[in-house]
Amino acid sequence: METDFKLNLTQRPRRLRRTEGIRKLVLETAISKNDLIAPLFVKGGDGQPEAIESMPSISRLNLEDLIKECEELFSLGVSAVALFPQVDPSLKNDDATYATNGDNLVLRSVRAIKKALPDLIVITDVALDPYTSHGHDGVLDKTGSVVLNDPTVQILCDMACQQAEAGVDLVAPSDMMDGRVGAIREVLDESGYINTGIMAYSAKFASAFYGPFREAVGSAQAARTKLLDKRTYQLNPANRNEAALECRLDADEGADILMVKPAGPYLDIIRDLRNASDLPVAAYQVSGEYAQIHAAAQLGWLDLEKSRDESLLAIKRAGADMILTYFAKEVAKALF
Ligand code: PBG
Numbered sequence: 001m002e003t004d005f006k007l008n009l010t011q012r013p014r015r016l017r018r019t020e021g022i023r024k025l026v027l028e029t030a031i032s033k034n035d036l037i038a039p040l041f042v043k044g045g046d047g048q049p050e051a052i053e054s055m056p057s058i059s060r061l062n063l064e065d066l067i068k069e070c071e072e073l074f075s076l077g078v079s080a081v082a083l084f085p086q087v088d089p090s091l092k093n094d095d096a097t098y099a100t101n102g103d104n105l106v107l108r109s110v111r112a113i114k115k116a117l118p119d120l121i122v123i124t125d126v127a128l129d130p131y132t133s134h135g136h137d138g139v140l141d142k143t144g145s146v147v148l149n150d151p152t153v154q155i156l157c158d159m160a161c162q163q164a165e166a167g168v169d170l171v172a173p174s175d176m177m178d179g180r181v182g183a184i185r186e187v188l189d190e191s192g193y194i195n196t197g198i199m200a201y202s203a204k205f206a207s208a209f210y211g212p213f214r215e216a217v218g219s220a221q222a223a224r225t226k227l228l229d230k231r232t233y234q235l236n237p238a239n240r241n242e243a244a245l246e247c248r249l250d251a252d253e254g255a256d257i258l259m260v261k262p263a264g265p266y267l268d269i270i271r272d273l274r275n276a277s278d279l280p281v282a283a284y285q286v287s288g289e290y291a292q293i294h295a296a297a298q299l300g301w302l303d304l305e306k307s308r309d310e311s312l313l314a315i316k317r318a319g320a321d322m323i324l325t326y327f328a329k330e331v332a333k334a335l336f
Contacts, residue, residue: 135223182253209288274319
């Protein structure tokens with residue numbers, strides 16, 4: 001179109017978006033491989049990988065395949081993995097005794113990974129939900145309706161110590177019991193594990209976005225619902241101040257890294273935390289966030305790679321230093 005019309009502007013921000021080269025110069029945020037943590041599901045036995053229907057490309061792996069997956073991730077430049085076990089239902093009970101069995105699936109996995117890949121960072125969950133017959137993250141009182149705080153923390157301390165002994169770099173309490181970070185720090189220090197860090201799930205919300213994960217680890221099958229009500233310990237999605245309080249408490253109790261979970265729907269919480277704390281901030285892009293993007297892409301409604309990359313960029317821009325994401329391997333490949 002030909003026209004002589006011209007605005008008299010001092011600022012024309014589009015100048016800096018004109019070419020790829022200029023856009024690169026003014027880039028403010030980028031995802032790097034250094035930011036990625038891959039969550040992995042491990043199962044007992046030596047069977048084939050089991051696909052998780054609502055999480056395309058993600059499978060439960062036996063120990064041997066788990067090591068292969070770790071090797072691939074490591075060679076792609078992903079430097080950390082977070083392990084989640086699918087525990088055989090016959091090993092679950094009300095008191096989660098298998099959680100502290102010295103030869104359990106997670107501990108065996110940690111030892112095997114550390115033997116094969118000593119430099120891969122291994123993070124383990126400290127929570128009882130894969131081990132309880134009711135699917136809660138803690139033990140229950142006699143009525144079966146109250147998740148007990150202090151007795152749960154006692155078990156978590158034992159769990160964390162065994163994970164430290166097996167060689168993990170970071171233990172990650174994801175249970176939301178009060179006081180667990182301080183208690184775990186104390187017991188780790190007393191036992192000589194001063195260099196085992198704590199990545200605290202500090203602002204963990206009672207979210208519907210955990211559905212696919214609960215199927216993957218089998219806590220949904222144990223509880224006979226994907227929507228097990230964890231509102232007496234996980235945060236209310238409506239509460240921003242309470243999330244700040246939880247983060248402050250975990251920092252005061254000795255956490256090394258603070259986490260916000262889920263990530264995408266909670267970008268304001270990530271930013272609040274980034275501004276309030278000088279500790280590193282982790283964000284967990286959870287199973288439901290991953291499933292959402294994949295489902296829309298399968299329908300042809302979203303571009304998988306572009307929406308994946310944008311979702312991670314937004315989490316980084318909000319202030320996360322590291323991101324747990326089921327996209328870790330694909331993104332690392334794309335960044336190669
Ligand atoms: C519980 C735990 C959960 C996740 C990791 N550890 C959720 C829950 O059942 O409350 C969710 C991760 C995901 O959805 O990807 N200890």
